[in-house]
Amino acid sequence: MNIADLRHYSIEEYKKAYRSKEFTPTAVTRVFFDRIRELEGDIHAFLAIDEEGAMKRARELEEKKISDTDFPPLYGIPIAVKDNICVKGLQATCGSRILRNFVAPYDATVVEKLKKAGVIILGKTNMDEFAMGSSTENSGYGPTRNPLDRERVPGGSSGGSAACVAALEAPLSLGSDTGGSVRQPAAFCGIVGLRPTYGRVSRYGLVSFASSLDQIGPLTRTVDDCITLFEVISGQDERDSTCAPYPPFSRNDIPKDEEIPKIRIGIPNEYFTPGVDPAISGRIREVIDLLVNKGFPVINVSLPHTDFGLESYYIVALAEASSNLARYDGVLYGFRKEGSFTLQEMYTRTRTEGFGKEVLRRIVLGTYSLSSGYYDEYYLKGMKVRTLVRKDFEASFQNCDLLLTPVTPCLPFRFGERSRDPYQMYLADVFTIPSAMAGIPGISLNCGYQDHLPIGLQILSAPFAEGKLLGFARYLEKLLSIPLPFPEKMPRKESL
Amino acid sequence: MEKCYLTIGLEVHCQLLTKAKMFCRCGTDYIGKEPNSLVCPVCMGLPGSLPVMNRKAMELAIRTAMTLHCEILPRVIFHRKNYFYPDLPKGYQISQFDFPIGINGTLEFMGQGEKKKVRIKRVHVEEDAGKLVHEGLNIPSECSGVDFNRCGIPLVEIVTEPDLHSPEDARDYLTMLRSIVRYIGVSDGNMEEGSLRCDANISLSLTEKTMGVKVEVKNMNSFRSVYHALEFELSRQQKCLAEGKKLFPETRHWDETRGVTVSSRGKEEAQDYRYFPDPDLLPHTIEQVILNDIQSNLPELPLEKKERFMFDYELTETEANVLVQDCSLANFFESCIKELNKPKFIANWVITEVLKNLNDLRQDIQHSKITPAALMDLLKMVDRKEISGTIAKSVLEDMFQSGAKAKDVIAKKGISFMSNEKELEKIVHQIIEQNPQSIADYLSGKEKALHFLIGQVMKVTRGQASPEIVKNILNKELSAERSLCGPREPF
Numbered sequence: 007m008n009i010a011d012l013r014h015y016s017i018e019e020y021k022k023a024y025r026s027k028e029f030t031p032t033a034v035t036r037v038f039f040d041r042i043r044e045l046e047g048d049i050h051a052f053l054a055i056d057e058e059g060a061m062k063r064a065r066e067l068e069e070k071k072i073s074d075t076d077f078p079p080l081y082g083i084p085i086a087v088k089d090n091i092c093v094k095g096l097q098a099t100c101g102s103r104i105l106r107n108f109v110a111p112y113d114a115t116v117v118e119k120l121k122k123a124g125v126i127i128l129g130k131t132n133m134d135e136f137a138m139g140s141s142t143e144n145s146g147y148g149p150t151r152n153p154l155d156r157e158r159v160p161g162g163s164s165g166g167s168a169a170c171v172a173a174l175e176a177p178l179s180l181g182s183d184t185g186g187s188v189r190q191p192a193a194f195c196g197i198v199g200l201r202p203t204y205g206r207v208s209r210y211g212l213v214s215f216a217s218s219l220d221q222i223g224p225l226t227r228t229v230d231d232c233i234t235l236f237e238v239i240s241g242q243d244e245r246d247s248t249c250a251p252y253p254p255f256s257r258n259d260i261p262k263d264e265e266i267p268k269i270r271i272g273i274p275n276e277y278f279t280p281g282v283d284p285a286i287s288g289r290i291r292e293v294i295d296l297l298v299n300k301g302f303p304v305i306n307v308s309l310p311h312t313d314f315g316l317e318s319y320y321i322v323a324l325a326e327a328s329s330n331l332a333r334y335d336g337v338l339y340g341f342r343k344e345g346s347f348t349l350q351e352m353y354t355r356t357r358t359e360g361f362g363k364e365v366l367r368r369i370v371l372g373t374y375s376l377s378s379g380y381y382d383e384y385y386l387k388g389m390k391v392r393t394l395v396r397k398d399f400e401a402s403f404q405n406c407d408l409l410l411t412p413v414t415p416c417l418p419f420r421f422g423e424r425s426r427d428p429y430q431m432y433l434a435d436v437f438t439i440p441s442a443m444a445g446i447p448g449i450s451l452n453c454g455y456q457d458h459l460p461i462g463l464q465i466l467s468a469p470f471a472e473g474k475l476l477g478f479a480r481y482l483e484k485l486l487s488i489p490l491p492f493p494e495k496m497p498r499k500e501s502l
Numbered sequence: 503m504e505k506c507y508l509t510i511g512l513e514v515h516c517q518l519l520t521k522a523k524m525f526c527r528c529g530t531d532y533i534g535k536e537p538n539s540l541v542c543p544v545c546m547g548l549p550g551s552l553p554v555m556n557r558k559a560m561e562l563a564i565r566t567a568m569t570l571h572c573e574i575l576p577r578v579i580f581h582r583k584n585y586f587y588p589d590l591p592k593g594y595q596i597s598q599f600d601f602p603i604g605i606n607g608t609l610e611f612m613g614q615g616e617k618k619k620v621r622i623k624r625v626h627v628e629e630d631a632g633k634l635v636h637e638g639l640n641i642p643s644e645c646s647g648v649d650f651n652r653c654g655i656p657l658v659e660i661v662t663e664p665d666l667h668s669p670e671d672a673r674d675y676l677t678m679l680r681s682i683v684r685y686i687g688v689s690d691g692n693m694e695e696g697s698l699r700c701d702a703n704i705s706l707s708l709t710e711k712t713m714g715v716k717v718e719v720k721n722m723n724s725f726r727s728v729y730h731a732l733e734f735e736l737s738r739q740q741k742c743l744a745e746g747k748k749l750f751p752e753t754r755h756w757d758e759t760r761g762v763t764v765s766s767r768g769k770e771e772a773q774d775y776r777y778f779p780d781p782d783l784l785p786h787t788i789e790q791v792i793l794n795d796i797q798s799n800l801p802e803l804p805l806e807k808k809e810r811f812m813f814d815y816e817l818t819e820t821e822a823n824v825l826v827q828d829c830s831l832a833n834f835f836e837s838c839i840k841e842l843n844k845p846k847f848i849a850n851w852v853i854t855e856v857l858k859n860l861n862d863l864r865q866d867i868q869h870s871k872i873t874p875a876a877l878m879d880l881l882k883m884v885d886r887k888e889i890s891g892t893i894a895k896s897v898l899e900d901m902f903q904s905g906a907k908a909k910d911v912i913a914k915k916g917i918s919f920m921s922n923e924k925e926l927e928k929i930v931h932q933i934i935e936q937n938p939q940s941i942a943d944y945l946s947g948k949e950k951a952l953h954f955l956i957g958q959v960m961k962v963t964r965g966q967a968s969p970e971i972v973k974n975i976l977n978k979e980l981s982a983e984r985s986l987c988g989p990r991e992p993f
Contacts, residue, residue, distance in 0.1 A: 092550045105549065112543050114550060213549040217781035246552050247783050326781055329582050332593020333547045337648065353586055376584070376776035385778060 007033060009041045013174055013492045016227075017083055017234045020177070024082050025074055031064040031082030035126050038084050042128070042175045048496045050150050051160075051170035053089045054097050055129040060084065063126045078124035079238055085120060086176035088167045089130040090137055091222065092211040093117050100213050101133040101145040101163075104360030105340045114211020115246065116180065116222050116239045123238045128176050131166030135362045136331065137187050137215040139163050140434040143425045144364045153493040154196060154458055158418040161191030161434075167225045168195040172491045178226045178235055184215050185319055186413075186438025188223040189450035193413035193462020196452040196491045198232045198479070199225045201438075203469045204445035205250035208243030214330040216323035217248070219442050227490050229451070229480040233257050236472065252470060259473030266481045269474060271297060271304045272406030276312035277437055282415040285456040290412055290463055293453050296485070297410075305406055309398040314391045315440030316432060321375050321388030322443070328372030334360060367428065396444040403468040408478055411437055413450045413462030441466050449479050452488045460491070506740055507707045509714070510666035510732060511623075514679060515657045516689035517630065517697040518562045524629040524656035525553030525596065525783075533695060537635065537649035545654035547591030552782050555580070559627060559656035560603070560788065562688040564796050566658050567604025567625040569686050569803065575601050576788040584776040588648050589632040599777045602626035609662075610805055611678035612823070613671045617805075620675055621663040630655040658688065664703065664713065669732035673725055676700060677827075680725075681804045685829040693724050700728055706739040706749070714739075715749040719763055721756045731756040735763055807832055815845035824853050830868045831857075837874035842882055851881060855895055859902040871905030872898075880908035887970045923975065926959070926967055930975045933958045934983075944980060952976060 007029055015023075023029050039057050046052060067082050087093055090100040092110035094117075099105040113121065120127070134144035142150040142165025152160040153173035160169040164181025168191035171179050181188040183201035192199025200223045207222045214220060224235035234257075241254030261269070273294060278287050298304050336342030336356030343355035361369070375384035402409065414434055424430040441448045446469050453463035463482075467475040520530055526544035543551040560578060567574055581599035607622035632653035636643035660679065666672050680691035680698060691698040700722055705714035719735055722728045735754070742749055754763040779785070802810070804826045811822040811832075826832045831852070838848045856877065860870055880901070884894045889912070900911045933955060934941060944951035952973070959972045 090550075098549060100549070108549065110550070111548070210552050211550040214552075214782070245554060247554050248552075248781070325778060329584050329594055329776070329778070332584060332586065333549070333591060335586060335588075335593060337588045338546065338591055339548070349588065373776065376778050378774045378776070381776075381778070 007037060009037055009044075009174060010492070012037065012177070013490060015177065017080065017177070017231050020083055021077055021081055025077065031067050031126060032061065034082065035060050035064040035084055035128075038128060038176060041173075042170075044495055045153070045173050045175055045493075048151060048156055049153055049169050049173050049175070050148055051131055051153075051166040051173065051175055052086070052129045053099060053101065053132050053145075053147055053166065056096055056127060059095070060126050060128050067124060067126070078122070079234060080120065081124035083125050083178065084128050084176055085125045086128050086131050086167060086170045086179040087117065088133055088164050088179070088181045090133060090182055090213040090215075091117060091180055092213070093127055093130065096127070096130055098130070098213060099146070100137070101135045101142075101147060102334075102361065102365070103146040103341060104334045104357070106146070108340050110211075112211065114222075115208035115243045117211060119238055119241075120180075131164070131170055131179060131181075133166055134163035134187075135365050136213070136327070137163040137182055137184055137220075138327070138364050138368055140186070140190055140431055141419070141421075141425065142166065142169075142191070143421065144362055146362055149421065152194060152418050154460060154491055155418060156496055158420050158459070159194065161194030161414075161418065163187040163191070164199075164225065165191050165194075168192050168197060168199065171195070171197050171225050171227060173493055174227075178224060178231055180235075180239070181223055181225050182212055182215075183221050183223050183438075183442065184219045184323060185442045186435040188221075188225060189413050189438045189448055189462070189464060190435060192225055192450040193452070193460065193464075194418040196455070196460030196462075196488075197225060197227055198229055198452070198483075199223060199450040200232050200236060200472075200476075201442065201448045202236065202240060202255075202472060203250070203447045204442075205248055206240050206252065206255065206447070206470065206472070208241070208246045208249045210243055210245040210249075214326075216326040217330060218326060219319075219323055221442075229449075229476060229483045232449070233260070233476050233480070236476070250470075255472055260477035260480075261474060263481075266477055267301055269302065269408060269478050270406040271302050272307040272402055272409045273304060274307050274309045274312070274402065274409055274411060276309050277411035279415075281433075282412055283417055283456075285417065286412045286415070286461050289454045289456070289461045290410065293463060293482070293486070294410060297482075300485070303406075307402040307406060307409070309395075309402060309440065311391065311394045311398050312440050315395050315443055316436050318388040318391035318395065319439045319443055320371070320432065321384050322392060324368045324372030325376045325385045325388070326372070328369045328376065331361075331365070331369055336360070364428070392443050395440050399441065399444045399446055399466070399468075407467065407471070407474055409464075409466040411464045411466065413437060413464040417456055417459045417461070437464060445469060447472050447475055449475055451479055451483060453482075453486055454488055505708075506743065507710050507714075508667050508736060509664040509705050509707070510668075510672050511664040511703040512662050512666065512672060512675065513701045513703070514660045514676070515630075515699040516566075516660070516683050516691060518559050518627075518656040518658055518688055519690060520556055520558045520562065520656055522556055522558075523654035524556050524559050524627070525654055526551075528654065530655050532651035532655070535651055537647070538651060540651040541653070545591075546650050547593075553596060553780070555783060555786070556656060561792070561796060562656075563603050563625065563627045563658045564788065564793065565686050565800065566660070566683065566688050567607065568797055569682055569800060570604065570607035570609050570622045570625060570660065572604030572607030572622060572625055574604055574788075574793060576790070576793060577601055577785060578603065578788060579785045580780045580783045581777045582780045583628075585773060587631070588646070589634055589653070591632065591648075591650065591653065595629060595631065596780055596783070597628035598626035609675065609679065609682070611675050612805075613668075613674040618671065618674075620665045623661045623663050624659075625661075626659050628657050628659060629653070630657050664705070669729045669736065672702060672732055673729040676725055676728060678804065681827055681829075685801055685803060687801075696723075702728065702732060702735075704732060704735050704739070706736065706743060708743065716751050717749065718753045719756055720753060720766075721758075723758065727756055727758055730761060731763055734761065738763070801829075804829075815839070815849065817845065817849050821849050821853060824857070825849060828866065830866065834867050834874055838878055838881075841874065841878040842885060844885065847885065848878075848881060851877070855898055859899060863902060870902060872902055876901060876907060883908065887974075888968055890969050923971060926963075926971060927975055927979075929959055929962055929967075930972065930979055933962065934979060941980070941983060945983060952980070 092114045098110040132150045141159035142162040150165040152158040167179035167181040172195035188199040226232040243249045341360040448466045579601045582594040584594040602624040604625035632650040635647045637645040683689040702719045707714035807826040808822045940951045
């Protein structure tokens with residue numbers, strides 16, 4: 007068996023192979039580490055690789071006697087975890103120098119669930135520092151390269167999680183989505199990324215960026231794998247008060263095949279503006295036409311407050327971030343600037359040196375909007391606009407079941423192309439942010455290529471309607487049959 | 503000098519008596535524990551951890567607010583109070599801001615014999631911070647550590663309106679507040695151990711209508727120090743005003759050893775705490791059933807109890823005051839009178855002897871070895887005149903120390919009492935016959951002779967007679983003698 011044999015394998019197929027003893031978890035895990043060794047030099051998707059732990063875990067799984075009937079849902083499946091999700095005993099740097107020596111002393115709720123479901127954790131993936139960014143260029147440990155074009159960014163902030171799945175360094179991964187950080191890199195890397203309804207997946211153990219927006223989501227090669235992973239990680243958690251009292255997602259929530267064509271599709275006008283790369287809007291219009299031909303009811307809808315989504319997001323998210331990141335003060339853990347300072351100096355020097363430029367920028371912006379005298383004008387107003395954005399979606403879901411939009415207005419961009427102008431960078435998330443503000447679920451699906459660059463299609467649904475969302479996504483995936491990415495190792499630079 | 507008008511407002515923090523911390527499941531019994539042994543990712547503010555509200559703490563806070571006659575705001579919204587300090591691991595404290603659990607309450611207390619009323623501005627819930635531990639004797643110290651055991655313990659903050667007008671008032675209000683939080687079981691109110699903390703805002707004005715400059719006084723570790731710090735501040739400010747100096751708003755720290763308040767420099771600039779609703783804790787409304795339940799289970803309060811004691815048991819105000827100050831002492835007293843319906847007699851014993859023993863042993867009644875039943879075994883003997891009060895006192899002292907029963911202490915001490923009056927009467931007759939001179943002395947008015955006679959009886963009975971009974975018999979017999987031998991009625 008080699009990695010090429012595994013490029014089309016789904017979770018179910020791995021499990022089938024394990025059951026029939028066609029191959030074993032250790033063999034599979036070894037193949038993935040070989041692949042990581044082969045490609046990591048190019049891609050840099052990982053911040054930490056735990057080969058020893060993963061191999062040990064694979065052997066343990068093999069030694070367990072498991073009957074065919076109660077095979078754990080992710081038995082022997084390797085997975086990569088974003089470095090802002092706590093895995094006991096592994097680092098959790100969040101891509102920041104300020105946490106460079108921080109080892110998580112506990113498992114996040116999702117990690118507990120994954121372990122119970124039988125996964126093998128390969129390592130921790132690269133990300134924009136504290137999930138603040140759209141290109142993984144803001145990582146304190148160097149950027150990740152897009153496996154489909156090494157000159158381009160993989161998106162962000164879950165760039166490492168998206169790149170490793172696209173490069174098949176891991177069959178699946180977990181990311182986190184605050185304003186688009188799962189969906190946008192999934193789109194840039196040509197894979198599937200789901201942002202669940204806010205409160206559907208426990209945030210306990212996810213290092214907070216903006217508490218009212220953060221959600222953990224699966225990144226996978228296929229919708230089916232996304233469904234399986236989402237089934238495992240979703241559900242209420244008594245350790246997270248914001249986690250909804252709602253049962254875990256089940257594939258039984260997905261409508262039957264014959265129900266799918268009755269799903270009403272809405273096309274929001276505001277997502278097809280001249281600012282969108284014509285290659286993207288063109289391809290998505292083709293998909294819409296295809297759906298119309300298949301008999302789907304398709305209507306145009308309007309989400310009038312879309313334009314304010316981005317602005318209000320940067321007020322609300324950064325206000326929360328400024329407070330959430332206050333704990334990195336050099337006292338209890340993480341980086342501390344050593345020297346003979348006063349307390350105030352220790353704080354200032356630790357934080358100035360420990361955080362990267364973008365994080366500092368966002369802390370300052372967030373602090374400002376919470377300051378007395380500005381609170382009403384910024385934070386409070388931001389929250390009010392957020393309500394308007396949410397109401398837009400509520401109104402549209404009166405008339406349709408799902409919304410179809412581009413994930414991003416642009417194709418994967420080159421390194422440095424946008425990193426000098428923060429606003430240009432922020433625009434990369436303009437289509438993923440409003441739904442995040444509304445707390446509704448969204449999925450990013452590869453719907454084709456412009457040359458070698460993938461185009462992401464976003465599907466949005468009402469809160470907790472992931473059944474319809476995933477059912478339709480799976481249908482569309484089959485209908486479009488876009489080839490899965492399987493990048494080769496790049497030839498060495500000097501031979502170019 | 504001109505008359506000054508003093509205004510004081512107090513901010514009191516009480517640790518709530520919950521088993522678990524405010525937002526995690528760590529225990530709260532931190533006194534004497536190894537540093538950082540009662541901690542978890544949540545109360546240490548580790549990355550990724552999230553708070554979950556302790557409902558019991560909210561209930562206790564609501565109980566406090568209801569007892570203080572507050573209007574309850576059942577919509578619970580927690581805010582983050584953002585500031586940096588090493589004892590605050592998240593960089594913010596979770597607290598209540600514009601929706602405190604209770605507002606606009608009142609508290610009545612006895613201030614220098616007068617019933618006084620303080621308006622309560624707000625009652626809110628928040629989490630406690632950790633504790634800095636400095637090593638060595640140098641200031642600044644070589645090394646400082648943080649103990650997070652206390653971090654996250656639920657606190658209720660009770661803020662008064664500026665309705666207090668003397669250091670005595672402040673002390674008496676605090677005494678009543680402590681008594682109340684103990685009565686309703688929400689806090690042990692121990693100021694020395696820090697489970698009750700008090701900051702004072704004091705201002706002095708030359709006119710009655712206007713308020714003076716607000717000075718905050720902190721770092722007072724006992725009721726006494728609150729009183730002394732305020733007295734000091736009062737005279738300091740009076741002196742300033744008399745000298746025509748300007749007072750300015752500041753925070754001052756009470757220095758217990760020097761007995762002065764010291765301005766704490768560097769903290770003067772108004773701090774912007776950037777309060778905003780904690781997005782990790784969704785707003786939550788306490789159900790009316792729960793509120794009703796708490797309301798209907800509020801216990802009797804000290805002032806109500808005092809009035810009942812005075813009315814039902816005919817105690818004096820002073821007696822009742824002493825008994826109701828500590829709810830468990832009041833309960834102890836009421837258990838005792840169930841065994842013997844002589845409230846005055848028992849109150850007297852509880853107030854003098856029981857309290858004296860508790861004081862000597864530095865105990866409170868809950869932690870002492872004496873139960874109401876044990877005390878009453880002893881007091882019933884006294885009541886039946888089987889033993890003298892003096893002996894009972896020494897027996898009680900022993901009981902407090904050993905926890906033994908009255909009977910056992912008496913047996914151990916070799917005190918055994920002859921209480922058969924018939925037997926004693928015989929002996930008394932015998933003594934009377936043997937000591938005609940003493941009888942004559944007594945009858946001629948020498949009271950001392952009676953003590954000699956009692957002594958003689960005690961000698962014969964080898965100390966086993968109850969002196970009270972002997973005295974009674976002697977009196978009876980001697981008054982009979984007197985009527986025989988005394989001056990006769992003229993015919």
